[in-house]
Amino acid sequence: MVNEFQISDMLTKLFGNISFSDTPAGLYDPLRYMIALGGKQIRPRLCLTTYALYKDKFGDDILQPAAALEVFHNFTLIHDDIMDHSPIRRGQPTVWNKWGDDTAILSGDVMCIDSYKRIAKAPAKVLPQVMELFSKTAAQVCEGQQMDMDFEVLSEVPMSDYMEMIGLKTGVLIACAAKMGALIGGASGDDCEKLYNYGYTLGLAFQVADDFLDAYGNEATFGKPIGGDIVNNKKSWLTTRALEKADEILHQQILDIEDLPVDTSEEKAFKIARMKDLYEKLHIEEDAKYEIIRLTDQALGYAATVCTGVRYEILRRFAERLVGRVK
């Protein structure tokens, strides 16, 4: 069976050699730029990993659909960054910030279309199912982004709505990656569904871990300033949980902290510290860690119904790698 190191090599080759059209350069340069910025390539890695559970031979009919997942993910980032007015991603200017909104819209569009070109390389006999899975997922990702934007104008959202939103925005594409690899690898329908659930639950764990690290991570490994969600009053698992647990007095304190000014770096640091004090009172840090473990265990439960031994281990290590930054 192909192992993680071989999969890493395949990913390096796949994205090192990835080609887009050359002209018009104004349209395709941002695609090359986004892919060159890198990223964890979680989705293609997972797709190749679940494929490896069933097949040893890796051709374009699995490599290109795997690449499609990363290309599609980057398309959503380009458009999300316009909507969120985010100037920086992975330490570099975002596409709209570097080339303007119009280019970011249009290059995003052609990147979405490029992902379908790659999806079309799936074996003809499973192409209709792969297409259905991918398009359904792609629409759900947009629905998740819409929910996220709808949440911005609310002072509070129920935890069930928050989990639904991250399920759509993050969970379904990771689930799709896991299922697609299995589908192209020739897995049974039953295995495909279980691996979908493995990916979905792991995606939730990954997002909660990301929210956790935004407040409790290490800036160097996290890659962005700590406390950004708190500064920007961004809905996260932590605030959602805190508002859910708080009594009337603490509830009001949270809203008061959200109103604090953040013009200077001192004010930002003060706001972050005040919110983290409040999290401490409510044991939010522990709750988040517990939730990440609970979700990861649930994901591994699905994995264990699909395979055992070395095959199970590869799925366990994938999960560890994805959410293991939280200890």
Add this chain to the structure above:
Amino acid sequence: MVNEFQISDMLTKLFGNISFSDTPAGLYDPLRYMIALGGKQIRPRLCLTTYALYKDKFGDDILQPAAALEVFHNFTLIHDDIMDHSPIRRGQPTVWNKWGDDTAILSGDVMCIDSYKRIAKAPAKVLPQVMELFSKTAAQVCEGQQMDMDFEVLSEVPMSDYMEMIGLKTGVLIACAAKMGALIGGASGDDCEKLYNYGYTLGLAFQVADDFLDAYGNEATFGKPIGGDIVNNKKSWLTTRALEKADEILHQQILDIEDLPVDTSEEKAFKIARMKDLYEKLHIEEDAKYEIIRLTDQALGYAATVCTGVRYEILRRFAERLVGRVK
């Protein structure tokens, strides 16, 4: 053989009953809005027309891919309207104007994805070819929009570049519609290519006719104020041809007219009149009519190599309907 009236009935039913997801409403309302605004449904009509040359039975495996062409076209309009800052389309506020840029970006994205959901309904045995055709076309449409934006900062473009741009922005999707109907209908590869060329050339004729009508049309039937391209210094077949024919003195006059102010309706009318005087000196109106006829005849030449009799007539009448507004 199914005739035009039956195709019109199918289109009415197809778009009258078209369904998109209900939630989140903020995401899907603009899709329903765009389809309800109507339009000429040229692309699905052509797709059903070329299919009808080969098959009499119309199921979802042709109707949904035909609908995909209209859905995709409307997605490009939503995003183009953001980039062009167009406030009105088909007499109603554009999506960004009604719901804001963020919604217009995201609803456009999900509309693009929706078109692929419908493409996936093509018969499994031709799905890989249909996918390849559609994705290649979709990317070219984006390339055409990029060229169009690149042209905005140039004072003049060669006619060959202008024709390439309208070929990408308008020609290829009409060509794709013609070929896709044939492909799903089971036509030979040779017929598919000829029908592609028929659609492409007809698409060019259609765009030149649109440019012509912008200056010489009837406001009531054209649907927008006459002279909009002239007022906005938009590159059109007419200006491109005029600059190509003009001597040094007339060339300078065109550039001077482009610099005229257009703040009041009197100023607009004056600018339009001055430019049309100049067109008259250069016989641009006649040149445009001749070009439309030349391209239409070329398209019909391709049609004549595919079929004769009543089958040829249906393609001839389609062309007549599309560019016949110019007499």
